[in-house]
Amino acid sequence: MVQTTPFLLVLFLALGAHSVSVKKCSLTGRWVNDLGSNMTITTVNANGDFSGTYHTAVTATSNQIKVSPLQGSLQKGPNQKGQPTFGLTVNWSFSDSITVFTGQCFVDDDGKEILKTMWLLRSHMDNIKNDWKATRVGTNVFTRL
Ligand code: BTN
Numbered sequence: 001m002v003q004t005t006p007f008l009l010v011l012f013l014a015l016g017a018h019s020v021s022v023k024k025c026s027l028t029g030r031w032v033n034d035l036g037s038n039m040t041i042t043t044v045n046a047n048g049d050f051s052g053t054y055h056t057a058v059t060a061t062s063n064q065i066k067v068s069p070l071q072g073s074l075q076k077g078p079n080q081k082g083q084p085t086f087g088l089t090v091n092w093s094f095s096d097s098i099t100v101f102t103g104q105c106f107v108d109d110d111g112k113e114i115l116k117t118m119w120l121l122r123s124h125m126d127n128i129k130n131d132w133k134a135t136r137v138g139t140n141v142f143t144r145l
Pocket residue numbers: 033035037056057058059060061092095096097099119121138140
């Protein structure tokens with residue numbers, strides 16, 4: 001018993017220190033992706049709903065790029081341990097397209113936050129016969145600005 005108590009104390013401190021040092025990934029802030037696009041997420045509310053703006057570096061159109069609004073949702077389930085999944089929609093203000101991103105907010109081995117995402121870009125088609133070519137798919141990796 002005399003030896004068990006200090007052992008338990010050390011174990012408790014070690015576990016406590018670990019949980020204190022585990023960095024959580026937060027979506028709030030400014031991000032840049034591998035294409036050079038910038039994304040700003042302003043606030044995430046208690047339900048995990050968030051909004052922000054997206055400034056894409058590229059476009060599938062010949063239109064002039066404009067900053068566009070985004071809305072998203074962050075997973076807030078009970079099993080959430082600081083690297084949450086999320087989805088977001090960008091409603092492009094300079095084209096008829098919509099992009100949906102799905103991804104996860106990770107903390108890498110260096111303690112850096114990183115968003116790994118996949119997206120679907122739906123372009124507007126004038127005719128249902130062209131529906132087959134309406135959707136592009138890709139991946140983007142975001143790091144903090
Ligand atoms: C459009 O061209 O109609 C709107 C702009 C689409 C930009 C796409 S969305 C997926 C990919 N990631 C980016 O940061 N930009 C492109």
